[in-house]
Amino acid sequence: MIFPTWALRRALLAGAAFYAQGHVAMAAEGDAELAARTVSSVVVRGRIESTPDLPLSARRIEARQIATTINALTVEDTLKYLPNIFVRRRHIGDTQAPITTRTSGVGASARSLIYTDGVLLSALIGNNNSTASPRWGMVAPEEIQQIDVLYGPFSAAFPGGSIGAAVNITTRSPQAFEAQAKVTVGSHAFKQYSTRDNYPVYQAAAGIGDRRGSYSWRLSGNHLESKGQPLGYATAIRPAAPSITGASTTGAFNDFNRAGAPIVVLGATGLERQVQDNAKLRLEWEAGPAFAASYLLGYFNNRTDAHADGYLRDASGARAYSGPLNINGYSHTIAASAFASGVYHLAETHWMQAVSIHGSATPQLSWRVIATDYNYGRDVQRTPSTSLPGALVGGAGTILDLGGTGWRTLDAKAVWTPKSALAAHTVSLGLHRDLYELGADRYNTVDWLGGPRGALAASSRGKTETWAAYLEDAIRLSPDLSLTLGVRQEHWRAFDGLNYSLSPALNVRQQTLSADGASPKAVLAWTPTAQWRLSASIGHAYRFPTVSELYQAVTVGTQLQTPNPDLSPERALSTELSAERIWPRARLRLSGFTEDMSRALISQTTALSPTATTLVSFVQNVDKVRSRGLELVGEARDIWFGGLDLTASATYVDSITARDPALPMAEGKQTPQVPRWRWTAVATWRANDRLTLTAAARYSSHLFATIDNSDIVGHTYQGFESYLVVDARATWKLDPHWSVAVGVDNLNNRDYFVFHPFPQRSVLAELHYVY
Numbered sequence: 001m002i003f004p005t006w007a008l009r010r011a012l013l014a015g016a017a018f019y020a021q022g023h024v025a026m027a028a029e030g031d032a033e034l035a036a037r038t039v040s041s042v043v044v045r046g047r048i049e050s051t052p053d054l055p056l057s058a059r060r061i062e063a064r065q066i067a068t069t070i071n072a073l074t075v076e077d078t079l080k081y082l083p084n085i086f087v088r089r090r091h092i093g094d095t096q097a098p099i100t101t102r103t104s105g106v107g108a109s110a111r112s113l114i115y116t117d118g119v120l121l122s123a124l125i126g127n128n129n130s131t132a133s134p135r136w137g138m139v140a141p142e143e144i145q146q147i148d149v150l151y152g153p154f155s156a157a158f159p160g161g162s163i164g165a166a167v168n169i170t171t172r173s174p175q176a177f178e179a180q181a182k183v184t185v186g187s188h189a190f191k192q193y194s195t196r197d198n199y200p201v202y203q204a205a206a207g208i209g210d211r212r213g214s215y216s217w218r219l220s221g222n223h224l225e226s227k228g229q230p231l232g233y234a235t236a237i238r239p240a241a242p243s244i245t246g247a248s249t250t251g252a253f254n255d256f257n258r259a260g261a262p263i264v265v266l267g268a269t270g271l272e273r274q275v276q277d278n279a280k281l282r283l284e285w286e287a288g289p290a291f292a293a294s295y296l297l298g299y300f301n302n303r304t305d306a307h308a309d310g311y312l313r314d315a316s317g318a319r320a321y322s323g324p325l326n327i328n329g330y331s332h333t334i335a336a337s338a339f340a341s342g343v344y345h346l347a348e349t350h351w352m353q354a355v356s357i358h359g360s361a362t363p364q365l366s367w368r369v370i371a372t373d374y375n376y377g378r379d380v381q382r383t384p385s386t387s388l389p390g391a392l393v394g395g396a397g398t399i400l401d402l403g404g405t406g407w408r409t410l411d412a413k414a415v416w417t418p419k420s421a422l423a424a425h426t427v428s429l430g431l432h433r434d435l436y437e438l439g440a441d442r443y444n445t446v447d448w449l450g451g452p453r454g455a456l457a458a459s460s461r462g463k464t465e466t467w468a469a470y471l472e473d474a475i476r477l478s479p480d481l482s483l484t485l486g487v488r489q490e491h492w493r494a495f496d497g498l499n500y501s502l503s504p505a506l507n508v509r510q511q512t513l514s515a516d517g518a519s520p521k522a523v524l525a526w527t528p529t530a531q532w533r534l535s536a537s538i539g540h541a542y543r544f545p546t547v548s549e550l551y552q553a554v555t556v557g558t559q560l561q562t563p564n565p566d567l568s569p570e571r572a573l574s575t576e577l578s579a580e581r582i583w584p585r586a587r588l589r590l591s592g593f594t595e596d597m598s599r600a601l602i603s604q605t606t607a608l609s610p611t612a613t614t615l616v617s618f619v620q621n622v623d624k625v626r627s628r629g630l631e632l633v634g635e636a637r638d639i640w641f642g643g644l645d646l647t648a649s650a651t652y653v654d655s656i657t658a659r660d661p662a663l664p665m666a667e668g669k670q671t672p673q674v675p676r677w678r679w680t681a682v683a684t685w686r687a688n689d690r691l692t693l694t695a696a697a698r699y700s701s702h703l704f705a706t707i708d709n710s711d712i713v714g715h716t717y718q719g720f721e722s723y724l725v726v727d728a729r730a731t732w733k734l735d736p737h738w739s740v741a742v743g744v745d746n747l748n749n750r751d752y753f754v755f756h757p758f759p760q761r762s763v764l765a766e767l768h769y770v771y
Contacts, residue, residue, distance in 0.1 A: 055523055055537040056578035056589055057151040057631070059083065063144055063172075068731050069684050069694040071743035071764055072141040073184060073203055073224070075169065081680045081696055082149055083633050083649035085165070088129060090756050091228030092186075092201045093274040095302060095348070096133045101164030102151065103595045103627040103655055105673020105703070106754070107603070109133055110546055112164040117171055117282075117296055119354045119372045120409060122161060124464075125438040126548030127601060127619075131402070135374065137278050137300040138352055140222035142182055142205045145172040152574050152593070153541035156470040156486030156521050157430065160543035163572045163595070173284060174209035174216050179771040181206040186764030188745075190229035192757055193253050194311045195268045201226040201764070209282075216284045224276040230309070231270030231756050233717045234338040238262040239330050246326035246333075251311040254328060258711035258719040264327050265717075266334065267310035269342020277301045291359035298353070304346040308339045308388060322387040336387035343391065345449070349378040367414045376405040384448045397448020398457060404439020424476035428486075432468040438547040444502075455502060462497035462510065462547035466490055472521070480528060486521040492544040497551045497565060504560040510551055515569055517542035530582070537576040544569040549601055554616045556608065563608050563618045570601045570621070586636040595655075597625040602672065604707045606662045620662060622707070625671055627655035643686045650679035657707060669709040673720065677701040690733040699724045705755065715753060723752040739768045 059082055072078050076087040076097050088106040089097035098109035110127035113120065114134040121139070126132030150158075150166045158166045172178075184203040190196070202225045209218030235257065253265040278301070284294040312320040312327070322334045352375070358368035379402035384391035391397070413430035440460045443453040472486030497510025519542060525535040545567040553562050578591040599621040607615055635647040655671035670676070682696040702722045705711045714721025729743040742765045749761040 055150075055152065055154050055576055056533060056535050056580050057083075057576065057591055057633075059149045059151075060146055062146045066141060066144060067741075067768075068692045069682060069696070069729060071727060071729055071745050071762075073186070073201065073764065075136050075139040075141055075144065078141055078144065078147060079149075079167070080698065081647070081682050083631060083680070084151070084651045084678055085149070086678070086698075086700065088754060090231055091188075091199070091226065091272070091759055092762075093224055093226040093228065093272070093276055093302075093304075095137065095304070096130050097136060098129045098133045099165070099167075100673065102593065102629055102631070102651060102653060103597075103671070103674060104164040105671070107673055108164070110161055111543060113158060113161040113166045114169070115167065116169040116298075117354060118168075118356060118370045118411075119296065119298070119352050119374065120407065120434075121169075121374075124161065124407065124436050124546055125405060126546050128548065131440075132546065132548060135300070135350060135352075137276060137302060138280075138298045138350070139169055139171070140205055140220060140278060140280075142180060142222070143171045143207060143218075143220045143280060145170045152537065152576055153519070153539040153572060154521055154523055154537040154574070154576070155539075156472040156488045156519070157428070159432075159466070159468065159488070159490065160517075160519070160541040160569070160572070163541050163543055163574065163597075171280070171282065172209070172218065173282070174211050174218050177210045177771075178218075179206075179208045180769060182766055182768045184764055184766040186762060188229070188759045188762035189749075190757075190760050192230070192751065193233070193265055193268070194251065195230055195309055197229075199227040199229060214286045214288075216286075218282045219280070221279040222277065224274070226274050228272045228274070229757060229759060230268035231272065231306075232268075232342055233757075234266040234269055234308070234310075234334075234342065235263045235717065236266060236327070236332050236334060236338070238264055238328075239332070242329045243331035244326065244329075245331045246324040247314055247320065248326045249312045249314055249320050251313050252327045253311070256713050256716060258705065258713045258716055260712050264330075264332070266312055266327070267308060267321075267339060269308045269339060270306050271309060271342075272304050272306045274305075275303045289360065291357070293357045294355075296352075296354040296356075298351065300348065300350045300352075302346065302348040304344075306342060306344050306346075308342045310339060310388065319389060321389065336385065336391075339388045340384045340386065340391055343388065344381050344383040346381045347378060348376075348380075351375045351377050364417045364419070365414060367412075369412045370410075372409045374407050376402050379403055379405065382445070382448045391448070394447045394449045394451075397445055397451075399443045399445050399448075399453055401441045401443070402439060404441075404461070405437060407434060407436040409434045426474040428470070428472045428474075430470045432470075433466070435463065435465045436547060437463045438551075456500070457502045458553075459498060459500040460548070460551055460553070462494060462551045464492065464494045464544065464547055464550075466492045466544065480526060482525050484521075484523040484525075488519045488521075490517050490519075490542060490544075492516070492542075492569070494545065494547065494550055497547070499551055499553050499562045501553065501560050504555065504558060506553065506560040506562075508562055508565075510562070510565045513550070513566060515542075515544060517544075517569060517571070533580040533582070535576075535578050537574075537578075539572075539574050541572045541574070542569045543572070543601070545601060549619045552618055554608075554618050556612075556614050556616055561608065563616070564620060567601060567619065568599045568621050570597055570599050572597045585638055586634070588634040589632070591631045591633075593627075593629050593631065595625075595627040597627075598623065600625045602707055604660075604663050604666065622657060622666075623659040623661060624657075625655065626658040627653055627671065627674075629653035629655075640685075645684045645686075646682070648679070648681040650677070652677055660707070663708060666707040666709075669707065670704055672704055672707050675701045675703040675722075692731045694727075694729040696727045696729075697724065698727075717753065717757065718755050719753045720755060721752055723750050723754075723758075724748070725750050725752075737769055737771060739770075741766045741768070 104111040205222040207220035286292040354372040356370040360366040384397040386395040442458040445451040468490040470488040493514040495512040580589040731741040745762040
């Protein structure tokens with residue numbers, strides 16, 4: 001077992017709870033801006049610089065590092081070399097890109113929090129890797145000043161979604177007139193089955209800003225056009241016995257699915273072409289040291305058109321997509337949806353806003369209030385329901401409208417530094433409210449390409465709301481010892497839930513649910529010498545169910561049911577012990593961490609009741625998931641004649657389903673989508689004042705998609721396999737204003753699957769101007 005022990009857990013939790021009991025009846029939640037203020041003292045220029053009131057695993061990356069070390073066309077790229085962070089971006093421009101952390105996989109998007117300037121980008125309307133992915137498109141790499149990451153639920157300033165990590169992206173605030181522009185072109189080659197092509201990308205970005213006295217403003221924009229490799233494949237299970245029935249075809253590939261069953265691969269689907277634009281306006285007014293205000297407006301527009309590439313040919317040489325077909329000597333009946341589901345048109349126009357005011361009442365007391373709004377102004381996807389090739393020119397289909405979806409947050413907080421003869425205190429108190437709303441309506445239409453909406457075919461709606469408060473005190477007990485105690489109290493409810501289906505018939509108004517949770521936190525840090533820093537952290541966190549998890553609907557035979565609209569919140573108890581050794585130009589950190597998750601919200605395939613015989617997949621509360629891990633992070637700066645920087649991290653996690661009465665065969669199996677090993681390494685050489693060269697590598701061991709680990713084949717569509725990917729980048733500063741860069745991702749051309757087939761070798765070139 002990896003320490004800390006249960007005795008240490010109980011002691012730290014008891015101390016936190018005892019301290020909070022006499023000071024606050026409602027505990028706490030804050031927002032990313034307050035936490036970013038704290039984290040900013042932790043990490044400097046990409047290095048882990050510990051302070052006594054935070055775990056040692058906080059991390060920062062700055063704009064300078066992003067520009068010289070990362071091939072960053074979109075903001076997700078900027079995180080890919082951070083310890084134990086993987087962003088599942090399937091191709092450039094992908095809008096479904098959740099992050100994974102130490103103990104949570106790509107299907108657990110609600111276990112991490114992504115903010116930009118205090119605005120939540122995490123779509124906490126669900127906990128999945130599709131519609132609930134963070135809304136990365138609201139930020140462009142060129143506007144980033146820094147990114148701060150805090151691992152684990154050890155700060156009362158964050159809700160339970162910080163079980164994995166909290167990421168805050170801070171954009172630049174101009175100090176004088178500034179302007180910049182960047183143009184990027186790129187391409188990636190892809191070869192798999194019969195799909196062999198090069199997929200281009202084009203990007204143009206610009207920004208301008210100024211500060212005059214107490215006023216500042218910044219306006220930025222980004223335009224991206226890209227084409228991606230297939231996101232999936234149309235496949236069919238091979239029958240047990242050969243047959244001569246069905247129209248004879250050629251072109252299919254024999255393979256195996258992730259469970260090891262023989263299949264035929266019929267063609268590629270989900271080949272997306274995307275055109276995206278984002279724009280950001282930021283206004284700030286500083287009336288003086290006692291008062292300041294800001295307004296942020298963000299716009300994101302996306303147009304995605306996806307098509308399919310069928311491999312099958314009939315006797316005349318024409319493409320075959322559906323119907324009774326004879327494929328490689330076996331009889332198959334291919335449904336129209338096999339290819340049609342991978343053909344769609346998506347149009348999105350999203351808006352975000354934030355108003356923030358802050359100031360100081362006295363030198364010892366500062367405060368901040370921030371209100372944010374994220375709105376799916378328009379989000380419509382059209383998909384055919386008839387077979388190809390006829391569907392390519394029109395015909396029946398469906399229209400999915402998420403236009404009623406969005407979230408709003410309000411945070412008020414104060415930071416007080418009282419004078420004390422016994423110890424130095426920094427007391428933080430915050431109040432919070434959030435409201436998440438899902439509106440998903442699916443309509444039938446006679447023409448999926450442009451026809452009007454017909455009858456409402458299905459609807460999923462609902463809201464969740466949280467009220468919270470937190471209290472946290474960072475106590476400097478001595479020059480080398482500090483203790484941070486905090487507690488957060490939350491009241492959550494889910495309401496206005498609706499599940500409707502035209503066929504199979506379903507019309508259910510879901511009951512209102514509510515829950516309360518108190519989450520104590522504690523961080524003890526000791527700096528015995530200038531060379532050694534140690535910390536022990538413990539945190540309790542509740543992650544409340546999202547609307548999509550509560551109001552899921554599953555088909556059972558000929559009926560549609562809502563299996564579990566009364567899910568309980570999942571609860572995590574996390575600990576971390578860290579030791580860091582520091583040298584003049586290097587540092588090394590070793591952390592041992594644990595996480596015990598009770599009532600974990602995971603999708604698994606079981607019967608809806610003890611007497612039911614039909615098995616269905618749906619989100620359930622799994623009794624206990626247990627994780628134990630070690631993480632090693634090191635870096636060296638300015639070595640080899642002062643020009644070489646090295647950073648590396650390696651993490652081992654033993655994460656298992658410890659107790660699951662609903663599916664006993666899952667007990668003792670590896671937690672879905674969590675690899676045992678993950679490591680990154682980055683070497684950056686500043687050859688001179690103008691030329692910087694970077695080489696990097698990313699590795700993940702094999703993992704499983706299913707809770708019972710029944711998916712034994714990794715290298716196939718929907719499989720999860722190990723991979724080692726090598727990247728490279730060179731930047732050349734032509735003069736004080738102009739620079740160029742060339743880069744290659746997946747230099748070793750690794751052909752791998754993380755459920756979806758991932759890009760192979762990608763090359764890009766960029767021209768950048770800064771005034």
